[in-house]
Amino acid sequence: MRRAVCPGSFDPVTLGHLDIVERASKIYDEVTVAVLVNKKKSSLFTVEERMALLAEVTEVYGNVKVDSFHGLLVDYCRERDIPVIVKGLRAISDFDYELQMAQMNHGLAGVETMFMTTNPLYSFLSSSLVKEVATYGGDVSGLVPERVLASLTERLASP
Ligand code: PNS
Numbered sequence: 001m002r003r004a005v006c007p008g009s010f011d012p013v014t015l016g017h018l019d020i021v022e023r024a025s026k027i028y029d030e031v032t033v034a035v036l037v038n039k040k041k042s043s044l045f046t047v048e049e050r051m052a053l054l055a056e057v058t059e060v061y062g063n064v065k066v067d068s069f070h071g072l073l074v075d076y077c078r079e080r081d082i083p084v085i086v087k088g089l090r091a092i093s094d095f096d097y098e099l100q101m102a103q104m105n106h107g108l109a110g111v112e113t114m115f116m117t118t119n120p121l122y123s124f125l126s127s128s129l130v131k132e133v134a135t136y137g138g139d140v141s142g143l144v145p146e147r148v149l150a151s152l153t154e155r156l157a158s159p
Contacts, residue, residue: 016122
């Protein structure tokens with residue numbers, strides 16, 4: 001079975017993330033979306049809330065699982081026999097850091113990283129920008145799944 005992981009913070013999942021997960025689900029037999037548990041970073045949604053939203057919006061794909069991890073991503077991959085990390089590359093600005101991580105992950109554990117070029121519709125998109133725009137009342141429909149928009153609106157109304 002060909003397995004891959006799509007790791008990230010997903011606070012919250014955007015249509016850019018979903019585009020990568022959907023495309024990965026067509027290439028690999030099983031794709032795990034793995035949410036990083038990062039106690040040092042404050043987040044709008046808890047890990048459980050992010051996982052629940054991810055589970056809802058990826059349900060249609062059939063071969064996508066949602067999980068969380070802490071510590072090194074390569075340890076998570078090793079323990080579950082996942083040989084490939086799939087990442088979206090939005091712009092050249094993503095490249096330096098992504099290259100460093102990919103080379104480190106390969107050096108540490110031989111885990112490969114496959115980069116997909118982001119759909120140009122979403123090349124400017126990030127969870128941070130979505131939260132900032134939504135916080136000040138900007139329209140982020142069309143940037144996040146409808147289900148996420150509802151949670152975002154609710155959370156920002158009563159943080
Ligand atoms: O959505 P993000 O926050 O950009 O995702 C970053 C993520 C989770 C993919 C990256 O920070 C990561 O893999 N963290 C796990 C810790 C780890 O393995 N660090 C070494 C990277 S070489």
